[in-house]
Amino acid sequence: MDEKKLTPKSENYSDWYNQLVQRAELADYAPVRGCMVVRPYGWSLWENIQAALDSRFKATGHKNAAFPLFIPMSFLEKEKEHVEGFSPELAVVTIGGGSELEEPLIVRPTSETIIGYMYSKWIQSYRDLPVLINQWGNVVRWEMRTRLFLRTLEFYWQEGHTAHATAEEAEEETLRMLDIYTDFAVNEAAVPVIPGRKSESEKFAGAVRSYTIEGMMGDTKALQAGTSHNLGQNFAKAFxxxxxxxxxxxxxxxxxxxxxxxRFIGAIIMTHGDDQGLILPPRLAPTQVVIVPIFRKEEEQQAVMAAVDKVKAQLSEFRVEIDDRMEVTPGFKFNEWELKGVPLRLEIGPKDVAKNSVALARRDIPGRDGKSFVPQDGIAETVGNMLDTIQADMLAKATQFRDEHIFEPKDYDEFKEIVKNDGWCYVWWKPNAANEAQIKEDTKATLRCIPMDQPGGKGKCIFSGEEATEKAYFARAY
RNA sequence: CGGGGUGUAGCGCAGUCGGCCAGCGCGCCGCGUUUGGGACGCGGAGGUCGGCGGUUCAAGUCCGCCCACCCCGACCA
Structure with a gap:
């Protein structure tokens, strides 16, 4: 096996993913089982994700704050479903400063309880509402099986927590944030997600209703890429x-x-990546454009570098990197930047100096088909248009892939076949927790979501045959 | 926690029946030639063989215990 190449997706999707994450320098394994180190390239991607979300949160009136990592054990126990949901995966601190603590502290698996406690102190009057706070931070959940980005013991996220005067307002807020996640996923990450409602058995521990955005990964498995919960008065009563x-x-x-x-980084990797490596959406890519100078002799070098500097100066509005390393060949650089998913590569060599041109290579279209030669004049506009095109094409391609792998089986036997081999099932569904569990046992598929966008009318439930008024997606999931 | 697997240089691995100095590829360092799709030559650095104990004249190799990690299941953003 060629050590320079990734394991192809088709051969072993899981190996492909793990190798890609490490070789693209997104993340590495930490010395503690199930923990990861997010490397600068991966963190830079996360920072761009943060910026895109944060501006949307601020634009809808939210403010950021920071709550503590440690939560008194007793807090979690105040909400029945919540404690049942999270108890098995808690990290608990029992010793501090060398002596046993009077009350164990948990490392936050999520912050509803401690934020609820604070809200009870801060909120007195309807004039104090709504409270709209977000926190960027890390949480710990002691998972059995872990995967880089997709499921680690510690992960980074944002958690928004809001309090409202009425049930209607809370539901509005929950759906507003679901829309923001959808908008972010589709328009920033080019990840086509389906927004929908979780079933009773899949909802967040302590929520009245949970909503999700579900994406389809390159192996057709589903990934929950973001969630929004209407907590009703459950936490308000507990706290x-x-x-x-x-x-x-x-x-x-x-x-x-x-x-x-x-985890969303995992969604980007598995939605867009190919056998060459990562393909990053231009709007989130840490480096949008890499310039590779090409030359043999010293006099060529001078002319080429002068052209490179001139081009780079025109591209100040983009995130541009010049790869002027002397110790590796251009061919090596091409492969490396493709592995890292940089959307657009500019090659500038002696021929381009002579013709006042540059070679453009699109990451999303590998090989000759993605290569073109354009004038150096007006390069900023050319690059801008090209990045927009790449962004749009990535979304279109991922959407097409998803739609080609969604099926509408006519009976449960067909359902089982599809879910095992081909993709997602879109079916009429009469809510029933026992039936849902049975499907999971039969097929490993879970109810991913009941999409917001419903066809209307009614049909026969795929499992029970009873009359159903809503359609749902079922799939194997990460 | 159940089942399977692996621990030898930074990474990937070989190491026969126990035997002298522990090896290969990639990577790394130096010099030179190269450079439009993963360059080449020469020279070099780098090892508590996962840990502890045992058997033996002699252990990377055999035995026992322990530890770690990976894969498959039960839990999950």
Whole structure:
């Protein structure tokens, strides 16, 4: 096996993913099982994700804050479903400063409880509402099986927590944030996601309703890429988050929470990557354009580098890197930047100096087909247009792939076949937790979501045959 | 926690029946020639053979215990 090449996706998707993450220098394994180190290239991608989300949060009135990593154990126990959901995966601190603690502290698996506690202190009146706070941070969940980015013991994310005066407002907020996630995924990451509602058995521990954006990965498995929860009054009652309304009546608040994590990097990798490596959407790519100078002799070098500097100067609005390393050949650089998924490569050599041109190579279209030669004059506009085209084409390609792998089986036997080999099933569904569990046992597929966009009308439930009014997606998932 | 596997240079691996100085490829360092799709030559650096104990004149190699990691299952953003 050629050590220079990645394991092809078709041969072993899991190996392909693991090798890609490490060789593209996104992340590496930490000395603790299940933990990862996010390397500068991976973190830079995360920073661009953060910036895209953060501006959307701010634009809808949210403010950032920071809550502690440690939470008293007793806090978690105040909400019944919440504690049942998270207890098995808690990291617990029992010793501090060399002596046993009076009350164990948990390392936050999520912050509903400690934020709820604070909200109960901060909120007195309807005039204090709504409270719209987001936090960027890390959380710990002691998972059994881990994968880089997709499931690690510690991960980075944002968690928004809001409190409202009415159930309607809370639901509006929950859906507003789901829309923001959808907009971000589609328009920034070129990841076509399906927004929808989680079933009772798949919803967040402690939520009234959970919403999700579901993406299809390159192996057709589903990935939950972001979630938004309407918590009803569950946490408000557990933590006594109360306010006096206009009629001087004490009311419990209605709260929400919503999160998107470094897992999304896994979604980008598995939505767009190919056998050459990563393909990053231009809007999020740490480096949008790499310039590779090509020359043999010293006099060529001078002319080429002068042209490179001139071109680079015109591209100040983009994230551009010049790869002027002397110790590796251009061919090596091409492969390396393709591995790292840089959307656009500019080659400038003696021929380009002579013709006042540059060679453009699109990462999303490998080989000759993606290569073109353009004038150096007006290069900023050319590059800008090309990056927009790449962004749009990546979304179109991923959307097409997804749609080609969604099927509408006519009966449960066909459903089983599709879910095993081909992709997702889009079917009429009459809600029933036992039936859902049975499907999972039969096929390993779970109910990914009941999409917001419903066809209307009614049909026969794929499993029970009963009359159903909604359609749902089922798939194997990460 | 159950099943399977692997620990030898930074990475990937070989090491026969226990035997002298532990080896190969890639990478790394130096010099020179190269450079439009993963360059080549020459020289060099780099090892508690996962750990502890045992058998033996002699252990990377045989035995026992322990540890770590990976893959497959039960839990999950």
């Amino acid at each position: 006594e988050i109360q306010y006096l309304d206009q009629n001087n009546t004490l009311q419990h608040c209605w709260t929400t929470s919503w999160g998107l994590s470094t």
